[in-house]
Amino acid sequence: MRKTKHSWAAVAGRGNKGEKTAEENARILPKATYEERKKQEAKRKGTLKTLAGKLLKTVVGGKETMKKAGGEDVAGSLLKIPTSRKGAERGTPAEETICICIEQGKFLEACDHIYNLKHSGNDGVRKSESLYALLAERMWTVVEEVLSGSGRMFLEPLQSVGESLKWEKQKEADWLGNSQGMDSVSTWSPNFWRKDLEEKLIQYVTAQIPLFGSPANTDDTALKQHLSHLETTFLPSLEHRSDIFKEAGLLVTYARCCRTSLCSHLSTLTDSNHFSFSQCLLIYEWGLKIYKSGSKACLRPSQIPQHNLSLDGQYLVWIILKTEEKLLAVTRKEVGKALKEAFDIGKPPCTDAAVIQILTEKTEAARRVSESLSEKVEAVCLEQCLRFLESYEDEVRSFLQLDGCPPICSSLRILENCCLLRTVWLKLTYICSASTSQDLKVNGFLDRMEDDITERFLQTVTSKVKGTLKNHFKKCDSGFGHILESLKQSFLAFGKKQTDMYEALVQAVNAIVITEYVQALLTTPRKPSSVQRRKVVNKIEEDHRMMQAIFKECLGPAAGPLKDPIKAILELIQASDAEGMEIALLPILKEFPELRKEHLSAVLDLKDSLGREDRTALLKAFEDNCRESETEANLLFADIEVKPRKYGLCGCLCC
Template identity: 50%
Template sequence: MKHACCQLIGRRKLQGASSGENTPMLPKEAQKERKKQKSEGIKIVKKIASKLLKNLSSVKEETEEKPVDKESGGRQYLSDQAICELIDQAKFLEACNHIYDLEQSEHKSEINIDSLYKKVAERMWSVVQEEISGGDRMLLEPLKSVGASLKWGKEKEKEWFDSVKDMESVSTWSPKYWNKDLEKLLMECMATQIPSFVSASNTDESALKDHLNQLETTIFPNLRCKRDVFKEAGLLTTYTKCCNACLSSHLSTLTDGDMSFSKCLLIYEWGFNMYRSEKLLMPHWTPQQRLLADAYVLKWIFSNVEEKLLTVTQKEVREALRQVITAGEKPYTDTTIIQVLTGRAQAVQHISDTIKDKVEAVCLEEILHFLHSYKHEVRSLLQLDTFSETYSNLQILENCCIFRAAWHKLTYIYSASADTDAKVKEFIDSTEEQSRELLRQAITSKVKVALKDHFRKDNRDFHKFLDCLRSSFSRFEMKNTETYETLIQTVHHIIVTEYVQALLTASGKSSKRRKIANKIEADHRAIQTLFEECFGTASLDDPIKGILDFILLTDIEAMKIQLVFLLVKFPDIRKEHLNIILDIKGSLNGTDRNAMLEVVYDNCVRVERGHKSFFEAIEIKTGKYGVCGCCCCY
């Protein structure tokens, strides 16, 4: 081609020389034609020369920039500089393919492959950042290239795994981590657009509502408007995942620290309403998947908020239940307990059945935990009470009544399992029985002290004890219960038994019979008043009135009838007990008394008796004042 060009130029020169010699002899028209042809020839030569130079430059560039892989039979590869130009032009997929070709060739030792992949990643992330920060449609093609490159990375990774070779290289291959890097970048970019929230008060809900409203009306619309661009780029799934992960993280931040149930519920409900109104970026579900959407969203986006909501529920229910056993405070009613255990479930039931069931489960679990711990705290609670052990025991018994009544009603509200039902009842029953035993011990101890010198000294310790008991029992409100009925019988039996024992075993010089009778009469009236005022009954049988009536009798036959009455009604009375009663009366001589005693006692042995037991534990000891040692023996 170069030779042809030279010949053409030479020929033109010869033509020009010959024409110059003959110029004077040609007419003017012919000269003009010659000049025109000469001009056109020069243009043709320039055009040919330009094409030649362009072809030569292209051949030289290809020869310099594309090294030849000897084993590949002359296959050509781009230089790192050319690849960097592709990266700068946002042709990421094309750059990745060339880098991968170099990576598989013998030239990989000549070029820093990791550095090229790093440049690709840096440029891709800058494109993503620009788009998130407010980019326009001009970035769509680069963003598409980002999506294609990430897809390419997954495919190449799979090819390597399928080939089962050089697994160590696969684990360190940087494109393998591009998807995670993109997620991290998107999360960071989105987080910077969400303002932080600082509450001045734990109970201030207005500021929280304002913040959530700002998220709903400003922040999330800005994130949603980028959805179409990322969808076209093939990155919608990743973008959606990061949006919701960022939301979940921010909502978790809002629930950090000490938070009330109402504020936590406000956040949870807001998020769920955002989902229902389709204001969140959600995956594309099939109709079948849509049926499980509620549970999916709760687990995926709101798991941390849900966990916080359940934790706060547990904490507040536990604190409310513990107020029932706070010493010195009036117990709650069963209605209050039911409100504590159902109020939070009712507050969330309009959101979804899923969260309602979970809140109910927490409440049931908490009442089990509370009753179990309460059972073991009863003794320590009484040890902390330095004076009013009786009231503490009564409060425990009343708490048991409250929980039993509340649980009975709760079984119609909650679907508690048979195992849970059995455990609750066992905890209540065992705690009640333990408290009843401690109450019996406390009352027995106090009444013994009050009656220690009751029949030898003129003191009012016994009546003070009854007044104290009246004050304690007056605060007991669960009177229409089986527990209270059992309590009446227990307390009555303790007081009467200890009183009779004190009467029959008191030692010392006797006072006048009439004075003792007056004392017994006043004491019996006080006991009756206690049971009438606090227990609503005075019909419980006791031997005190029978003993008093016998002491006041003067007729021998009437005395016999009264003794028979005592033996029939109180079958555990023994001969030594009757002997002491006769000694207290003191109006019979020894012969008549013993003869009457033998006749009456022997005749009553075969008589069917009742089941009252007041004398069984009373032991009569001989004292220095007579046969029995009672206060009436001389």
């Protein structure tokens, strides 16, 4: 279908050609028609007076002011000012000619006339400034009319707007070229036409963008609908209006303003602190889709002149990169927060599967959109894991510096977290592309934390057990059973029971309990009465059964046997005669070569009805069979010091 062009003058109710003079009209037209034409002429001059009055009110940047009546007088006198040569031949003042051109939408002609007026003297500079301002106002009115939907009716004036912008650019270039080497402080006028046009276009396009709602809206569905609306309604509406700007030679400016508005809108969305990773990914995916399709609105490369293709790509890439930057920042924030919550010292540890999901779900989501994006997200997750480990080590160090003994359950929870982190990192090295340096850092963090917290944990256990056993053999209930039950519950709550660390911890705690128990047993002063001895032996039997049950339950049925000197001591003192005691002594010396003579003497004190000769024989057997320990590791009796007793080692007063 052939497009019909409409003239700006036709819309304004006037012809394109110059009007005849008053004398010609009087001779040719009938009287009634002539009177009507005179009325129209008077009306036109009134309009010109109004325009002239308006432009004079803005003379020299709006610094001059005038009263309403005075403005009309000046406007009337403006029409009588001497004209340029061409205007003088026609009997039309230069300013009136300019106003007519502006009114008819012939902005390029008006530019030439104003330029000539400016260089004609007679206060032309001051007048040209006001005329340029009026010209700009009328041009932006045309642009607004085009944007409001009256596109083709204003095609010719819009084309004149485009030509005027080119004229302004060329004249400014000429002025800059002529002013080089001069000390003039004057500036080129008119200034900022293109900038003003872009501001008008950006304001209009921005106003057409549908609102997303509250910045705190974290609903993915609402964002999908908003992006769909942009794609199916907003962008096509911009494309529809781009045709007339293309015909007017203003497509590049129009397209740039459309992209600027869209970039600003998407940037505003992603800059919200409430936007989640999934929402940023939706915008990234949408921008990538538009970039790849290249078929939406004025973003389509085919609509941009060949010299401006790179500009189109730059804007789209800017949207994608800006969104990617926000997406990676949100990834850091969300992963860091999730790791901190997962490894809170005051809460039970989570599963390694949950931590793996924290570190990999975002990478997998990004991989569905872009492989390169997933690699960047993966790198951020690994980086955030390292940062968390560094901060967690500081948190553990602060925990260890607390006054008093840290709670046993909290220490075990930290150790369990270390086991969990080690397992997670091992799995991540298979899933992600972790570097060797990252692997060394992670293992360094974990090794230091495990060593520090294990040392403090064992110190805490030693302190609590030692304090409980101090008067254990003097009281009916010293709280020893409560300590063992607490340790059992803490160990049973440990989630990583299949690790070497767990087994080593239980064995270390068992060794501490046994050592402290034997220490208390051998160093507690006792009354040399048969009743007291039997009570102590019965208590040892009861405690031994409890310790065996608890530590076997903690280690599980598959665990190997633990060192058990208490069982050996019970077998020794419960033997029926001296010969049986001597037989029971030999395995003790073999298993505990660090046993000293004073240790054996303290044990023999527990034996009821042991004669002096039998005691001496047992001590002699000890001297004959004792040997030096080949190793200094795990020597249970090595650090146990037995206080001197009222009687000698053999039970007499001679030693």
